[in-house]
Amino acid sequence: MNIQSVKGTRDFYPEDMARRNFIADLWKKVSIRNGFVEYDGPIFEYLAMYQQKSGDEIASQLFAFEDRGGRMLAIRPEITPTLARMVNQRINALPKPIKWFSVPRLCRAERPQKGRLREFFQWNIDIIGEDSVLADAEVILTAVDYLREVGLTSNDIKVKISSRKLLAAILRGIGVPEEKLNSVYVILDKFTKLPADTFSSLLTEQVGSELAGQIIEFMGKSFNNLLTTTKQNKEIEDALAELANCRHCLEEMGIGNYCVFDQSIVRGLAYYTGIVFEIHDIQGDLRAICGGGRYDNLLHDFGGPKVSATGMGMGDCVLEILLREKGLLDKNISANSCDYFIIPINYSYFDASISLTAKLRQKGFKSIFSYKTAGFKRDESPVLSKLLKEASAVGAAKCIIIGDEYQTGQLVVKNMTDGSQQNIAEKDFFDGLRQQR
Amino acid sequence: MNIQSVKGTRDFYPEDMARRNFIADLWKKVSIRNGFVEYDGPIFEYLAMYQQKSGDEIASQLFAFEDRGGRMLAIRPEITPTLARMVNQRINALPKPIKWFSVPRLCRAERPQKGRLREFFQWNIDIIGEDSVLADAEVILTAVDYLREVGLTSNDIKVKISSRKLLAAILRGIGVPEEKLNSVYVILDKFTKLPADTFSSLLTEQVGSELAGQIIEFMGKSFNNLLTTTKQNKEIEDALAELANCRHCLEEMGIGNYCVFDQSIVRGLAYYTGIVFEIHDIQGDLRAICGGGRYDNLLHDFGGPKVSATGMGMGDCVLEILLREKGLLDKNISANSCDYFIIPINYSYFDASISLTAKLRQKGFKSIFSYKTAGFKRDESPVLSKLLKEASAVGAAKCIIIGDEYQTGQLVVKNMTDGSQQNIAEKDFFDGLRQQR
Numbered sequence: 001m002n003i004q005s006v007k008g009t010r011d012f013y014p015e016d017m018a019r020r021n022f023i024a025d026l027w028k029k030v031s032i033r034n035g036f037v038e039y040d041g042p043i044f045e046y047l048a049m050y051q052q053k054s055g056d057e058i059a060s061q062l063f064a065f066e067d068r069g070g071r072m073l074a075i076r077p078e079i080t081p082t083l084a085r086m087v088n089q090r091i092n093a094l095p096k097p098i099k100w101f102s103v104p105r106l107c108r109a110e111r112p113q114k115g116r117l118r119e120f121f122q123w124n125i126d127i128i129g130e131d132s133v134l135a136d137a138e139v140i141l142t143a144v145d146y147l148r149e150v151g152l153t154s155n156d157i158k159v160k161i162s163s164r165k166l167l168a169a170i171l172r173g174i175g176v177p178e179e180k181l182n183s184v185y186v187i188l189d190k191f192t193k194l195p196a197d198t199f200s201s202l203l204t205e206q207v208g209s210e211l212a213g214q215i216i217e218f219m220g221k222s223f224n225n226l227l228t229t230t231k232q233n234k235e236i237e238d239a240l241a242e243l244a245n246c247r248h249c250l251e252e253m254g255i256g257n258y259c260v261f262d263q264s265i266v267r268g269l270a271y272y273t274g275i276v277f278e279i280h281d282i283q284g285d286l287r288a289i290c291g292g293g294r295y296d297n298l299l300h301d302f303g304g305p306k307v308s309a310t311g312m313g314m315g316d317c318v319l320e321i322l323l324r325e326k327g328l329l330d331k332n333i334s335a336n337s338c339d340y341f342i343i344p345i346n347y348s349y350f351d352a353s354i355s356l357t358a359k360l361r362q363k364g365f366k367s368i369f370s371y372k373t374a375g376f377k378r379d380e381s382p383v384l385s386k387l388l389k390e391a392s393a394v395g396a397a398k399c400i401i402i403g404d405e406y407q408t409g410q411l412v413v414k415n416m417t418d419g420s421q422q423n424i425a426e427k428d429f430f431d432g433l434r435q436q437r
Numbered sequence: 438m439n440i441q442s443v444k445g446t447r448d449f450y451p452e453d454m455a456r457r458n459f460i461a462d463l464w465k466k467v468s469i470r471n472g473f474v475e476y477d478g479p480i481f482e483y484l485a486m487y488q489q490k491s492g493d494e495i496a497s498q499l500f501a502f503e504d505r506g507g508r509m510l511a512i513r514p515e516i517t518p519t520l521a522r523m524v525n526q527r528i529n530a531l532p533k534p535i536k537w538f539s540v541p542r543l544c545r546a547e548r549p550q551k552g553r554l555r556e557f558f559q560w561n562i563d564i565i566g567e568d569s570v571l572a573d574a575e576v577i578l579t580a581v582d583y584l585r586e587v588g589l590t591s592n593d594i595k596v597k598i599s600s601r602k603l604l605a606a607i608l609r610g611i612g613v614p615e616e617k618l619n620s621v622y623v624i625l626d627k628f629t630k631l632p633a634d635t636f637s638s639l640l641t642e643q644v645g646s647e648l649a650g651q652i653i654e655f656m657g658k659s660f661n662n663l664l665t666t667t668k669q670n671k672e673i674e675d676a677l678a679e680l681a682n683c684r685h686c687l688e689e690m691g692i693g694n695y696c697v698f699d700q701s702i703v704r705g706l707a708y709y710t711g712i713v714f715e716i717h718d719i720q721g722d723l724r725a726i727c728g729g730g731r732y733d734n735l736l737h738d739f740g741g742p743k744v745s746a747t748g749m750g751m752g753d754c755v756l757e758i759l760l761r762e763k764g765l766l767d768k769n770i771s772a773n774s775c776d777y778f779i780i781p782i783n784y785s786y787f788d789a790s791i792s793l794t795a796k797l798r799q800k801g802f803k804s805i806f807s808y809k810t811a812g813f814k815r816d817e818s819p820v821l822s823k824l825l826k827e828a829s830a831v832g833a834a835k836c837i838i839i840g841d842e843y844q845t846g847q848l849v850v851k852n853m854t855d856g857s858q859q860n861i862a863e864k865d866f867f868d869g870l871r872q873q874r
Contacts, residue, residue, distance in 0.1 A: 002740030003486045003522060006510060009479030011523050014537065017475045033798045035775065035805040035831075038454045042446030042556055043480065043512070043542060044500070049440045063481070063510075065502035068546055073443060073500075075480070075512070085440060086448050095830075097808055100451065105480055105542070109505055119479055132811040134791070145798055252788045253795035303439030338472065351689045354571070358690035361470045361582055368472040371534055374569040393532075394472075 008110070008118030018333045020121070023316055023323075024103050027123040030149060031101035034142040036125050039100045041082035047072040049081045057268060061108040075107040078313070079124050080295075081302070087128055088304030096129030115287050115318040126311030128299070133242050136275040136294055136310045137249035143279060143290050143312055144255045151328040157289065159255075160262035161246065161277045164293065166239035167266065173233055174214045176207050182270065184215070191219055191264035223247075223261035246275055271295045275310070281322050289322060290314035339365040341391035341416075344373050345384065345403035352402050356411075356426075363433055368394055391416060400429075445547070445555030455770045457558070460753055460760075461540050464560040467586060468538035471579040473562050476537045478519035484509040486518045494705060498545040512544040515750070516561050517732075518739070524565055525741030533566030552724050552755040563748030565736070570679050573712040573731055573747050574686035580716060580727050580749055581692045588765040594726065596692075597699035598683065598714045601730070603676035604703065610670055611651045613644055619707065621652070628656055628701035660684075660698035683712055708732045712747070718759050726759060727751035773832035776802040778853075780824045781810050782840035789839050793848075793863075800870055805831055828853060837866075 005011055012020055028038065047064050063075040076082060079102055087098060102124045110116050125142055127135040140159055147157055167188065171181055187202045194202070203212035221229070227240055243261065250259050267276045274294030281289065292312025300306045323329040340360055344353040353369055360367035370390050373382045384401075391399050401412040401421075411429055414421040424432075442448055449457055465475065484501050500512040513519060516539055524535060539561045547553050562579055564572040577596055584594055604625065608618055624639045631639070640649035658666070664677055680698065687696050704713045711731030718726065729749025737743045760766040777797055781790040790806055797804035807827050810819045821838075828836050838849040838858075848866055851858040861869075 002525075003483050005479060005522065006481060006483060006504075006508070009481070011479070011519075011526075012475075012477040013523065013527070014474040014476055017477055020477075021475065030798075033801060033803045035803065037451040038449075038458065039451055040449040040454055040457075042442060042448070043544065044446070044556075045443060046440055063502055063504070065500055067443075067500070071443070082448075085442065086450065088439075089448075090450070107480065119481075130808050132808065134808060134811040137791075141795055141798075145795075148799070248788075249791060252792045254792065254799075255795070351685075354574075354686060355689045355691065358578055358582075358692070361467075361578075362585070362691075364470060366470045366472065371567050371569065371571060374571040 006118070008112035010117065010119065015333075019320065019329060020316065022329070022332050023319060024121060024123075026146060026149060027103055027314075028101075030142065030146040031123075031125060034125075034138070034145060036099045036101040036142070038102060039083070039086065040102050040104060041076070041079060041086060043105065044073045044075050045082060045085075047074040049085070050074055050077060058108065061110055063107050063109055076104065077106055077108045079104040079106070079122070080126075080298070080311070080313075083124070083126060084299050084302040084304070087307075088299055088302055091299075091304055091307065097135065098126070098128040100128070101125040115321055117317055121316040123314040123316075124311065126309060128309040129307055130310075131296070131308040133246040133275060134249055135308075137246050137253065139292055139310055139312050140246075140250060140259070140277060141253045141255060143292075143314060144258050146314075147279065147289070148255075148258075150323065150332070152322075152326065154257040155282065156322075156326060157258065157279055157281055159250075159259040159277055159279050160265045161243070161259055161275065162261065162263050162265040163239050163243050163275050164266070164272045165274050166236065166243060167263070169233070169235035169239045170218055171215070173236055174211060174218075176211055176215075180207055185266045186268075188215075188219070188264060189266040189268060219263055221263070226261075226263075242275065267291055267293055271298045271301070273297055277312070279314075286318050286322060289318050336393070336395035337366070338368050338394050338396050339398065340367040341387075341394060341396035341399045342367060342369045343384065343387045343391070343399055343401045344382070345401060346382065347373075349402040349406060350374070352406060356400065356402070359430075360433075363430075365433070368396070388414075443555070445549035447554065447556065452770075456757065456766060457753065459766070459769050460756060461558060461560075463583060463586060464540055464751075465538075467579065467583040468560075468562060471562075471575070471582060473536045473538040473579070475539060476520070476523065477539050477541060478513070478516060478523060480542065481510045481512050482519060482522075484511040486522070487511055487514060495545065498547055500544050500546055513541065514543055514545045516541040516543070516559070517563075517735070517748070517750075520561070520563060521736050521739040521741070524744075525736055525739055528736075528741055528744065534572065535563070535565040537565070538562040552758055554754055558753040560751040560753075561748065563746060565746040566744055567747075568733070568745040570683040570712060571686055574683050574690065576729055576747055576749050577683075577687060577696070577714060578690045578692060580729075580751060581695050583751075584716065584726070585692075585695075587760065587769070589759075589763065591694040592719065593759075593763060594695065594716055594718055596687075596696040596714055596716050597702045598680070598696055598712065599698065599700050599702040600676050600680050600712050601703070601709045602711050603673065603680060604700070606670070606672035606676045607655055608652070610673055611648055611655075613648055613652075617643055622703045625652075625656070625701060626703040626705060656700055658700075663698075663700075679712065704728055704730055708735045708738070710734055714749070716751075723759060724755050726755050773830070774803070775805050775831050775833050776835065777804040778824075778828035778831060778833035778836045779804060779806045780821065780828070780836055780838045781819070782821065782838060783819065784810075786839040786843055787811070789843060793837065793839070796867075797870075800867075802870070805833070825851075 050062055051059050058077045062077055066072055103121055106122050107119050110118055112118060171184060183206050200212055203215055250256050265276055265278050272293045273296045276293030278288040279290040290312055294310040296308045342353045342357045344350050350373055357367045357369045370387050396416050398416060399414040405423055409425050410423045411426050412421055412423055487499055488496050495514045499514055503509055540558055543559055544556050547555055549555060608621060620643050637649060640652055687693050702713055702715050709730045710733045713730030715725040716727040727749055731747040733745045779790045779794045781787050787810055794804045794806045807824050833853050836851040842860055846862050847860045848863055849858055849860055
């Protein structure tokens, strides 16, 4: 039998796992220092949950299956529906605002391509129960805090911010019918990807040439231009004030230089209701690194009360490509290392060597013995130079050599950095360790 | 829409996630200090991989599905087949012995019951390419190193060790036909669970009453008794010497008091070939906490060369029940905590408060502001006592109060443990932080 892995999945050999852990451990660390606490849900849920709320693209990419009780289930393609379900189940008991993060493994039946796999990891952070734009700003701060920590500067990435509320107000203000809003969003979402004339004719098809012209005019305006020249009404003014407040918070938080207003940011999912954003690499040939926004209706749609919410997701695939391109991945992966490598000089010290190794491990030190010294293999003698080479290969900081000095209770400790070595009584050695901790 | 979770899965609310992380983070820490490196595979593989090699019980509990290309896939019920596939793919490039660990999420379509869920996490460690029993002993040491670290003593748990090689040698020695070995293993595996007469009649059914009697006699012997009184042949002597060497290593490693020989340990899976073991709670009403052993043929069965291997798996469900029973779970979960809680005394210091919070986070400190102070909510004033209460609720070690002193660059730092507070220039405060790191 010779079975392969499934296309679009990844094997994480130790060097790949080290990269994945570097990315995900920092997601956790940054979430925690920004005040988020971790949650997780099951890897599969009822299929209906995703069919009804995940938007057409995700719903078409489900790995669905039937269990033996005839229930239709699916591997999770995103975690937001699980989050909504879990929060709704305890909505009255949970103190607000809820600031939660998760690093779920997700699966989508996509055609594998650059930056998209059928199995990936996605950092999610969400703030539930807080309607001020300070929460939207904090979500963006947390995402940038991570990307900055990993070494990406405002010359590498840009946070593009817009507002579904502003878009809706502008579109309504110029007379786009309510039932056309969602189909117009879908076109606006493609503004930067489509040639100007295709964009224009798609819009004209939906709302006629006059409204299409006004929408195109809006798409060309800067934020300051919008603040002063757009024909205002209460709805537009509120939406602009919210964006201005958000921008003010981001500046005070020290990340104003990472952020720009960009009305072409719409986000594919239907559930967004306010501020929306994406983070892109400035060279711009990759998909979005991260995207999110406010979704004040989702918990209610999932059978709960109307509770405001805002959040974001960042996948590992595009991020890993970008970090690799920028030279920020492998330099952050630490090489092999261990605290102690234990060497018995001959077979009579084998027992002492495994005993010492076990003690060191129990005390929290990464300690390794060589299988070459196993006392049962008396057909070949251990050779010190070979064992020292093995110690270097595993990145040992120090070797402990157990030789005839051990008969008077002495160990030889060799510093592998400078090659120096000293004899020390076993008891003093362990007393010294206690002080290190 | 009001959708529930699927029965047999778990929602990890933050307090549940903290317990899961406590268990799994320590799995990782102990693996690393014992010299193992982490790997992982995909959450799904080709169905055929599990149908052919996982043993009947697991093969009957697969969550299988078809992808859009018509390929039959399954969510992984165990990670050993993936390990065999991955190691075989790079068998010549990987230095031996391979010491790998993983903490995979696994799914089995079982009927949910105490200690068994349809989704769980399982610590796996494996040593590949080393045939001495030192490797078997190191696997057991690593498992015990974890259980000891978490607070379980030799009064709580016992490692029960046997040998498939010894069982085979004994059974062959008394004349059990080769083709009966596997069905006799299945019965021996139930030795402690069946009444004596049921056990006896099951054996008699397979091998006749005379052989059944000899097997029952063997099952009653102590290890020392076996060493001296069993009718010996070369195969039995080799197997006994291996067990004796293993026991010697475990004693030298300081965990002899955790270990006993127990010939009723057989392990369900067909692929074991040498030393096998299980770890049980001494009260004995739970399923095995952990099980493993040597499986020298598996890589070859998966299309690779013949390479020796030994390893073990420990699930989170039984372990969590035991830790909870022993009072070792929640005492190890740290309470809410944060480094700094930032309080602006009135709205004019709101900007300074979010700016300071963002700076502290960037420097690695967990820092929280209150949404009650958001500058946009000018309809209600922030009340210091309420904010201090919020700071206590999130476990703040210190509060930074920004008041009128800030106009001359001063912060007020309040120690939440003893209630003391001091004024400090912002610059001096940040200089002090740098020294802390």
